[in-house]
Amino acid sequence: MSTKDIQEMRQAHEVLAEFDYELGEVEKGYTNRTLYVNLSDNTIASKPVTQQMKDIFTGGKGFGLWLLWNGVTGDTKWNDPENEIVISSGPIGGTTQYPGSGKSLVVSLSPTTHSVIDSNVGGHFGPLLKFAGWDALEIQGKAERDVIVFIDGNAGKVTIEEAPEEAVDTHLIGEQMMEMFAKTDREKRDISTVSAGSGADHTLIGCLNFSWYDVRRKSVRFKQAGRGGIGTVLRDKKIKALVVKYSGRKGVANNPADRKRISKVGSKINKEIRDYDAVQNRMRNVGTPYLVSIMNDYDLLPVYNFRFGSHPEAEKIAGDVWEKRFTQDLPDGCWLGCTMSCSHAVDGYELRTGPYRGQVVIVDGPEYETTAGCGSNCGIFDPDALLEINFYCDTYGIDTISFGTLTAFVMECYEAGILNEEITGGLELSFGNAVAAIELLHQMGRGEGFGLIAGQGIRRVTQIFAQEYGGDPQFMHDIGMEAKGLEYSEYVTKESLAQQGGYGLASKGPQHDEAWLIFMDMVNNQLPTFEDKAEALHYFPMWRTWFGLCGLCKLPWNDIVPPDNAETDEPPKIPEHVQNYVELFSGVTGREVTKEDLITMSETVYNFQRVFNLKMGFGTREHDAIPYRSMGPVTVQEYESRAERYDKQLKELVRDDAEGKTTEEKMAALRAYREEQYEKLIDAVYKRRGWTPNGIPTPETLKRLHIDFPDMVELVRRHIE
Amino acid sequence: MIRVNDKFDVEWQEGMTVNSLLTILKFTFPMIIVSVNGRVVPKSEYGPTRVEDNDEVKVIHLIAGG
Numbered sequence: 001m002s003t004k005d006i007q008e009m010r011q012a013h014e015v016l017a018e019f020d021y022e023l024g025e026v027e028k029g030y031t032n033r034t035l036y037v038n039l040s041d042n043t044i045a046s047k048p049v050t051q052q053m054k055d056i057f058t059g060g061k062g063f064g065l066w067l068l069w070n071g072v073t074g075d076t077k078w079n080d081p082e083n084e085i086v087i088s089s090g091p092i093g094g095t096t097q098y099p100g101s102g103k104s105l106v107v108s109l110s111p112t113t114h115s116v117i118d119s120n121v122g123g124h125f126g127p128l129l130k131f132a133g134w135d136a137l138e139i140q141g142k143a144e145r146d147v148i149v150f151i152d153g154n155a156g157k158v159t160i161e162e163a164p165e166e167a168v169d170t171h172l173i174g175e176q177m178m179e180m181f182a183k184t185d186r187e188k189r190d191i192s193t194v195s196a197g198s199g200a201d202h203t204l205i206g207c208l209n210f211s212w213y214d215v216r217r218k219s220v221r222f223k224q225a226g227r228g229g230i231g232t233v234l235r236d237k238k239i240k241a242l243v244v245k246y247s248g249r250k251g252v253a254n255n256p257a258d259r260k261r262i263s264k265v266g267s268k269i270n271k272e273i274r275d276y277d278a279v280q281n282r283m284r285n286v287g288t289p290y291l292v293s294i295m296n297d298y299d300l301l302p303v304y305n306f307r308f309g310s311h312p313e314a315e316k317i318a319g320d321v322w323e324k325r326f327t328q329d330l331p332d333g334c335w336l337g338c339t340m341s342c343s344h345a346v347d348g349y350e351l352r353t354g355p356y357r358g359q360v361v362i363v364d365g366p367e368y369e370t371t372a373g374c375g376s377n378c379g380i381f382d383p384d385a386l387l388e389i390n391f392y393c394d395t396y397g398i399d400t401i402s403f404g405t406l407t408a409f410v411m412e413c414y415e416a417g418i419l420n421e422e423i424t425g426g427l428e429l430s431f432g433n434a435v436a437a438i439e440l441l442h443q444m445g446r447g448e449g450f451g452l453i454a455g456q457g458i459r460r461v462t463q464i465f466a467q468e469y470g471g472d473p474q475f476m477h478d479i480g481m482e483a484k485g486l487e488y489s490e491y492v493t494k495e496s497l498a499q500q501g502g503y504g505l506a507s508k509g510p511q512h513d514e515a516w517l518i519f520m521d522m523v524n525n526q527l528p529t530f531e532d533k534a535e536a537l538h539y540f541p542m543w544r545t546w547f548g549l550c551g552l553c554k555l556p557w558n559d560i561v562p563p564d565n566a567e568t569d570e571p572p573k574i575p576e577h578v579q580n581y582v583e584l585f586s587g588v589t590g591r592e593v594t595k596e597d598l599i600t601m602s603e604t605v606y607n608f609q610r611v612f613n614l615k616m617g618f619g620t621r622e623h624d625a626i627p628y629r630s631m632g633p634v635t636v637q638e639y640e641s642r643a644e645r646y647d648k649q650l651k652e653l654v655r656d657d658a659e660g661k662t663t664e665e666k667m668a669a670l671r672a673y674r675e676e677q678y679e680k681l682i683d684a685v686y687k688r689r690g691w692t693p694n695g696i697p698t699p700e701t702l703k704r705l706h707i708d709f710p711d712m713v714e715l716v717r718r719h720i721e
Numbered sequence: 722m723i724r725v726n727d728k729f730d731v732e733w734q735e736g737m738t739v740n741s742l743l744t745i746l747k748f749t750f751p752m753i754i755v756s757v758n759g760r761v762v763p764k765s766e767y768g769p770t771r772v773e774d775n776d777e778v779k780v781i782h783l784i785a786g787g
Binding site: 279280281293294297298516517518519520523524525526540558561565566567571572574 | 726727728747748749750751752754761779780781782783784
């Protein structure tokens, strides 16, 4: 890309609004103000962050939820101008002494769930936004034509600029913004963008790409806020890119209350990672794809739309393969100072298909979720095909998890005869057909053909397939791996009741970032009673929520453990690391906390989000229902593939002798049992969380957590009475 | 018979070790804690540590996930 091209793009900009602000200092992790941008009337304003806001919502997702709550009504739809996108890191975000401290949390109303969604992401945007002077960026309204929003954290200026010439697809506009706003090569490190892509224009499963400049590769890299279609919201607002620039980063840019305290725990965990990662999860060499072979061994890897949990060809897309493809010995952190460095990439990949065919690109990832979702779950065991899908999903701004899970669903519908080539426009969408899956993705990018239909997400295509093609609604509901309108992330949960709850009870829909309890439950047998499961489904979602309040990644919590962790009272909680976080939070903010306080901080925001769901017309028990495919075998083929296991369970758990029964009869008996178990689990979890049997936080719970705001109390009372 | 985690039954074999038991179970996750009759077995001793018939074995997997 020539300088002339960039200059011409810049000259085509029309500045719609300018806002000058006083540069401020970050103080103990906060700037104490948020930036509001309205694209409908081109207003830009500063809002104060009050002490109460910090005390109750902490930051990150908490700030996002609070700002969104005040920006929308219960009638607001995802594509109304009133909907917002809020991006916030959190008080610890931007720390470089402790690994995994550069996350951003994004909150919006989702096109696929119609309720509040949150998604966490790496890259440099959140920290740079804070150093530029803002704890959060809140965007409301819709532009008439394509715009960028540029935050210059050194000049103290925010502009909304019409940007007609720039590309939409992320790998292009990310580079264009970097070239446009960096005066020197060195300044590229000081810029981060948020963008989506052409696929987000045409589907409801759009993702956001957050960039950073990879100094070693001399190239722009991206991480994704994938879940719930926020990329679609970005493009609906006609935003091509959000850009932040801040030069002058310091190692202690958060101005922490106690630098030594942070450095002490930081040094300890960094040494731990250096010493033990190589013999534990090998995140520095392989990253999350290390999970592929493990999930396959434990019958947890989704195969053929979650029908099965393992496949003989899984090793073709497992960690060993990616370790060879990933460029090694580079500091692959998605934020500065992260010694876990798991953000790996394949360099020099030549694209085989689509509009960028022949281009040699960097593919960020694939992560485990992409490998499992777009790979084994679709019966695709070709690494190059996965790289192609991964790259195009990212640049088109499409969530790889939703794409993988919905493509697997479509493939099963195709093989079940609900769809055919006439309906799909010639795409033979059978399991394993990578060419068809890639073409489906390109159709989403181009906004044409069957891709336009599939891109609506499983919940909507199920209705379309039933109404227009005569598909059996019950069968599709059973096999359609979505809940609340969000596609499942990539773990088979049939043998873990606790994880069925981990998915079904998650606030935003079935994403595993709240709880991953499969080993504790299914393998360790540590949660034998409903009360045990409910306690785990209280503690872990609250604990894991906390990372998203502070700008933290959860991986350095439990993808590395101290060597003596086994001898602690509660190894699954990694007590030493919990204490690290107590020190880290206290050290940055100056607010002395205990490990119990961290849980209460999360519980507050968690319950607030539950009531937010209620405000949007959801948030009750019926919306915590899950598809039967996540509980047990839907088809005869599934049952018979693990007949010994299921027959044994019928005998031991259901007290039903399988002898002499047909497979269909055994399936029905097992289903009745498992569905009853799930309802009992929900009862236990609601009780533990202080919710009514209909899943509504009680006024007493709201009061205990200091979120008994009059409108919230009135809302829950209306639903309880 | 060896019952692991009070859940998984494995036929005991002459000469069985922690390593061979883990192989039979396909317990390949690297971050585990193994105990035999209440005694934690360090990873370096999985090979030589024998498992006798009817021993109580726990293999605790530390949670992870993407």
